[in-house]
Amino acid sequence: MGDVIEIKVEFKKPLEKMTAKELRELAINQLPMITGASSMTKEELLAKIKEVLEINDEDGKNNKVYKAQIKELKQKIQELRELRLKAASRSEREKLRKKIHRLKRQTRKLAMA
Structure with missing residues (x-):
């Protein structure tokens, strides 16, 4: 059964403007389903966070x-x-x-x- 988990994350600024360090903190502290965030690059973190939060790149x-x-x-x-x-x-x-x-x-x- 696919339980839907609702995730509420507040951003201080747009994801693309965040530094890799800020993205890592976000992934580790607020999105525990992302594993290996500490070794990811900024691009990998952005892609994974957008995937988890279901954010389309078409928005920008x-x-x-x-x-x-x-x-x-x-x-x-x-x-x-x-x-x-x-x-x-x-x-x-x-x-x-x-x-x-x-x-x-x-x-x-x-x-x-």
């Missing part, structure tokens, strides 16, 4: 979809910054500053998605 691939959009927005921001430096009146500079701010917010939202 969505950012690649938005990378082109983010690049375009950042290019537009750079152009607006140049225009802002050349702007004659204060009101023009303020309008450009607000546009830049809005575009930066959009890039952050796309990066988070």
Whole structure:
């Protein structure tokens, strides 16, 4: 009979950003079903932890979809910054500053998605 064991693990940061030492501690302390964690490399630990927790690698691939959009927005921001430096009146500079701010917010939202 396949009993389902529910595992609750809290991460301080994303798995890919963790060091090998942090991943080893996680595997040893919170995931006892992973054996031999002390001798594994970071890549092996990541693969094993993702396998145990049933995390798909496809979760992080969505950012690649938005990378082109983010690049375009950042290019537009750079152009607006140049225009802002050349702007004659204060009101023009303020309008450009607000546009830049809005575009930066959009890039952050796309990066988070």
